[in-house]
Amino acid sequence: DVKVTQSSRYLVKRTGEKVFLECVQDMDHENMFWYRQDPGLGLRLIYFSYDVKMKEKGDIPEGYSVSREKKERFSLILESASTNQTSMYLCASSFGQGHGYTFGSGTRLTVV
Amino acid sequence: GDSVTQMEGPVTLSEEAFLTINCTYTATGYPSLFWYVQYPGEGLQLLLKATKADDKGSNKGFEATYRKETTSFHLEKGSVQVSDSAVYFCALMEYGNKLVFGAGTILRVKS
Numbered sequence: 001d002v003k004v005t006q007s008s009r010y011l012v013k014r015t016g017e018k019v020f021l022e023c024v025q026d027m028d029h030e031n032m033f034w035y036r037q038d039p040g041l042g043l044r045l046i047y048f049s050y051d052v053k054m055k056e057k058g059d060i061p062e063g064y065s066v067s068r069e070k071k072e073r074f075s076l077i078l079e080s081a082s083t084n085q086t087s088m089y090l091c092a093s094s095f096g097q098g099h100g101y102t103f104g105s106g107t108r109l110t111v112v
Numbered sequence: 113g114d115s116v117t118q119m120e121g122p123v124t125l126s127e128e129a130f131l132t133i134n135c136t137y138t139a140t141g142y143p144s145l146f147w148y149v150q151y152p153g154e155g156l157q158l159l160l161k162a163t164k165a166d167d168k169g170s171n172k173g174f175e176a177t178y179r180k181e182t183t184s185f186h187l188e189k190g191s192v193q194v195s196d197s198a199v200y201f202c203a204l205m206e207y208g209n210k211l212v213f214g215a216g217t218i219l220r221v222k223s
Contacts, residue, residue: 043156100146106154106155
């Protein structure tokens with residue numbers, strides 16, 4: 001069964017910490033995405049990547065960065081966590097244009 | 113820019129009732145349209161999709177028809193079950209393989 005695996009289901013971090021959220025897919029997909037999900041706002045795109053070492057800003061990239069050193073792994077980095085980054089973070093991957101995404105189970109991050 | 117508008121929830125139904133969740137979109141071209149479902153504590157799963165006007169996507173008893181003239185992609189099911197309780201997201205994909213999501217609609221089905 002194909003999978004997108006996010007390393008943590010729940011995380012609690014302190015304000016100002018550097019936070020790494022890891023995502024691994026086993027489907028050989030070119031495209032990978034990071035979204036955050038907040039009640040009433042749906043899913044908002046933070047960053048995406050169409051290839052190794054390639055990254056593009058989404059709609060809300062401020063306060064985040066990403067790394068894609070290998071095709072199967074796409075990491076989201078919160079450079080200095082703040083309380084307004086408390087959210088559910090969802091990673092997804094896709095084969096390409098017109099194809100749906102496969103999502104991970106999500107990481108619920110709380111910044112205190 | 114592209115956007116998706118869904119009916120606000122929560123929608124509360126009794127088991128075996130008919131379900132409609134409205135979805136309309138704004139796009140400059142001819143997007144592909146999707147419905148995703150999120151069960152409690154899980155990530156999103158693709159439920160169905162349609163890639164061109166008048167296409168009907170279907171899966172697990174759910175259906176949605178791509179209506180270009182009304183820019184809509186309403187989700188329907190003839191008889192809901194308690195196990196259908198979840199959050200449903202409508203989404204479109206126009207350029208660059210990027211999905212744009214609606215805010216989501218919570219469905220609660222009572223036995």
